[in-house]
Amino acid sequence: MNTYKRPLVLGCAALILISLVSCEKVIKIDLPSAKSLVYLDGFITDSAGVQSVKLLKASGYLDSAAAQPVADATITLSDLTLGTSYPMTYQGGAYSYDAGAGAIGVVGHVYQLSVSWSGAQFIARDTMKRVPVIDSVNFTYKKADADKNEGYYATFFSVDLPGATDYYWIRAYRNGVRNGYVFDQVSIDGAYAENTNDGLEFIYPLREGITANDKPYVKGDSVRVVLRSLSKSSYDFMQTALNQLFNGGLFATVLANVPANLVNQTPGNTARIYGWFGMTAQSEGSVRIK
Numbered sequence: 001m002n003t004y005k006r007p008l009v010l011g012c013a014a015l016i017l018i019s020l021v022s023c024e025k026v027i028k029i030d031l032p033s034a035k036s037l038v039y040l041d042g043f044i045t046d047s048a049g050v051q052s053v054k055l056l057k058a059s060g061y062l063d064s065a066a067a068q069p070v071a072d073a074t075i076t077l078s079d080l081t082l083g084t085s086y087p088m089t090y091q092g093g094a095y096s097y098d099a100g101a102g103a104i105g106v107v108g109h110v111y112q113l114s115v116s117w118s119g120a121q122f123i124a125r126d127t128m129k130r131v132p133v134i135d136s137v138n139f140t141y142k143k144a145d146a147d148k149n150e151g152y153y154a155t156f157f158s159v160d161l162p163g164a165t166d167y168y169w170i171r172a173y174r175n176g177v178r179n180g181y182v183f184d185q186v187s188i189d190g191a192y193a194e195n196t197n198d199g200l201e202f203i204y205p206l207r208e209g210i211t212a213n214d215k216p217y218v219k220g221d222s223v224r225v226v227l228r229s230l231s232k233s234s235y236d237f238m239q240t241a242l243n244q245l246f247n248g249g250l251f252a253t254v255l256a257n258v259p260a261n262l263v264n265q266t267p268g269n270t271a272r273i274y275g276w277f278g279m280t281a282q283s284e285g286s287v288r289i290k
Helices: 002-022 204-210 232-246
Strands: 038-045 048-057 074-079 084-091 094-103 110-117 120-127 134-142 151-158 167-174 185-188 222-230 274-280 282-288
Touching: 038 110, 048 074, 048 110, 120 274, 134 222, 151 204, 151 222, 151 282, 167 204, 167 232, 185 204, 185 232, 222 232, 222 274, 232 274
Parallel strands: 038 274, 134 282
Antiparallel strands: 038 048, 048 094, 074 084, 074 110, 084 094, 110 120, 134 151, 167 185, 167 222, 222 282
């Protein structure tokens, strides 16, 4: 008799599975349309030429359309240290100021971005901090193993500036465009924590973080590394934004709004602009893999 129990159990399980599948029903949920959020994408560098910020209106969560530029604002950048203002002109989706052969950004100066929009006046402030030079960018050919694919692995070398806590933002470019296979990195004194690496060479994980193990560089690629300075508040913003990108898996934390530093100065007006305004000095290095 025992020989018939297992087929009976399996048969019952199959019937239950079929019944569950046959009962499947697609339910359409009508979600209310949320108000589109306006946000600023605005980092100004110490490079010569055109400096730009973008004011954008975010798309809805279920909308696949790209964010749309907001063209009816008035935006001015001011060097509060010098008492100089730079009115920015809207064109081609961005608000820009052409400094020509000069540069707007000066290390140690305090800057204010003023945005007049939707009947309100917003301001944000940031200080341009110092940045070390990138001494070199090198590459090494590596064979495939359990952790990486075969190809060329680039590394940059730089030494943290001594005597103070410095915050940095590291970006990698491949053939002239952002290397989408690696994340941007942020650093404190060329490491990950305060009081651990002042005045020393950037630690190895940061230096090698410009190459993706699953998509290394190939012969003929150009590699460019941009090292940017950050104020403490801009570092906190970048760290929060990157944490949201990495957030996931079993131990994921609850998503939180990334902070914004544009403050509405108009009494009684509740309009908000999200995003961040920051000033950043930058250095860069590059190499072509031959």
